[in-house]
Amino acid sequence: MAENNIHWHQALISRSDRELRHGHKSVILWFTGLSGAGKSTLAHAIERRLFEKHCATFVFDGDNVRHGLCSDLGFTQGDREENIRRVGEMAKLFTEAGVIAITAFISPFSADRERVRSLVATNDFIEIYCRCTIDVCEQRDVKGLYAKARQGLIPNFTGISSPYEIPQNPELTVDTGKLSLDECVEQVLAYLKLQRVIVY
């Protein structure tokens, strides 16, 4: 029996085993910014580039989280806090599986973002602020939500009737309101190489 236990213990695959196999560090890339700032677009573009480099990746965003895991949550401060807490825990599990977890949520409250940061080792949480003015986001109005929020049809809308706390010390700021998507992608990839998250 004791022999069996030793056997099973040796069979456990560590996170660093997985990182070695995948050839990259498993970190959380946490995109934050206003609705329409470009978080989702940038997250998926980065994932595509990492995928081409054979990295193991997964993107969490409103589309795959708010309809399932967090379908019971709305947009009060408490619900957003819980949304980010659940996403943070999921992202952490993915890093333990050797995956680069990429998240694209407004995550407007600094305390919620910092709570996720505290879940993983220093350097494993990379906060990327998608900087874009509310004017530009409103002009884009990808989903027509700003127009509705201005008419008072959507309560607690970030940037209009609910706050967005700008990251004070993000690992990276990308000017998604001024630069092209390609320029932003290159900036993020350059950072990941510099920090040796990826090697080439």
Ligand SMILES: Nc1ncnc2c1ncn2[C@@H]1O[C@H](COP(=O)(O)OS(=O)(=O)O)[C@@H](OP(=O)(O)O)[C@H]1O
């Ligand atoms: N009240 C209110 N405020 C902000 N956003 C709203 C709201 N109601 C619905 N939506 C839509 O939900 C998307 C944001 O969801 P998130 O999960 O990223 O929000 S949060 O991080 O929990 O604050 C957000 O868009 P994206 O940022 O484009 O995904 C909106 O499409």
Ligand SMILES: Nc1ncnc2c1ncn2[C@@H]1O[C@H](COP(=O)(O)OP(=O)(O)O)[C@@H](O)[C@H]1O
């Ligand atoms: N540099 C950029 N990075 C990301 N998106 C950009 C950029 N420039 C323009 N866009 C456009 O802005 C819109 C952002 O939408 P989306 O990615 O859904 O934002 P979010 O996920 O932050 O709500 C898209 O139509 C996208 O093509």
